[in-house]
Amino acid sequence: MAQRYGSTYSPDGSPKTSAKPEGAGTPPPPKHRPFDGKRPSRVGARSNLLFYAGLPLSWKAFSAEPIVMAGYLAALGCLVGAAFLTREGLKAEEAYEARKISRRPAIPRKIFGSVLTGVGLGLVGWFGWGALETVIFASLGTVLHSLAFGFDPLKNKGMDDIDxxxxxxxxxxxxxxxxxxxxxxxxxxxxxxxxxxxxxxxxxxxxxxxxxxxxxxxxxxxxxxxxxxxxxxxxxxxxxxxxxxxxxxxxxxxxxxxxxxxxxxxxxxxxxxxxxxxxxxxxxxxxxxxxxxxxxxxxxx
Structure with a gap:
């Protein structure tokens, strides 16, 4: 009777029968592959680009009057600080999500990053335009940063009814x-x-x-x-x-x-x-x- 061909490397096939001892054809147990259990990291291009977002302010600062220059440099410092806090907040969130039982991060870094982004853009609006632009830039910066990166975990996970x-x-x-x-x-x-x-x-x-x-x-x-x-x-x-x-x-x-x-x-x-x-x-x-x-x-x- 005809029998479908199957071998070790055939799809849905079985190893060919031979006079091998029992158990000799048993495949070895699967080994861990490099990416088993891993998730794509959130600390990627988006958070790294934040470090470069404020660089145009450095050129604008050194071509302005001293007081305006100081304001732009302060805004640049706020934006770089916000980028650092955001990246560290994403790392803390990854560590939080990797565990079934975890405490919330002690410092809400992403929230502070949103606030610093708003402060930095508000300084740009104040020294570059006026009061109305300051409010608009600060509000947009804070809201858009929060929407892009989210909030920090604000409560402990899996710790109900646990000693x-x-x-x-x-x-x-x-x-x-x-x-x-x-x-x-x-x-x-x-x-x-x-x-x-x-x-x-x-x-x-x-x-x-x-x-x-x-x-x-x-x-x-x-x-x-x-x-x-x-x-x-x-x-x-x-x-x-x-x-x-x-x-x-x-x-x-x-x-x-x-x-x-x-x-x-x-x-x-x-x-x-x-x-x-x-x-x-x-x-x-x-x-x-x-x-x-x-x-x-x-x-x-």
Missing amino acids: TFQQDRVSKAIDEAEAHLNTMREALSRSGDRAAETRLDAFIKTARDMFRTVEDDPRDLTAARKYLGVYLLGARDATVKYADLWARTKNAEARQDWFALLDDLEQNFAARNEALLLGSKTDLDIEIEVLRDRLAREGIK
């Missing part, structure tokens, strides 16, 4: 762990080893999976603290030393050892995260069983 003390401990531990990961990434970016940076991104994805698990259930912090602290601290120190060594000597043996270390760490982080998730599932099963027993005692099915 504040426990959540503070979790937030502090994860902030320290994120700092270790950022140090590792910065060190490798200086080394110029692109393959190592890609490998580190895969490990960071696995580590952050554990972070999210601990955030979902702060009781898991005790079991995960060694991973968030001691192990990541050791990985950070090893990565910094490897990056410096690779930049100087291109030592292949050190590179192989570092990759092996990342493999071991990723496997251990994944296994611990799986154990934490399994523990949460066990707790859920116990709660369901207790509820069923209570309903059965009350004659409810």
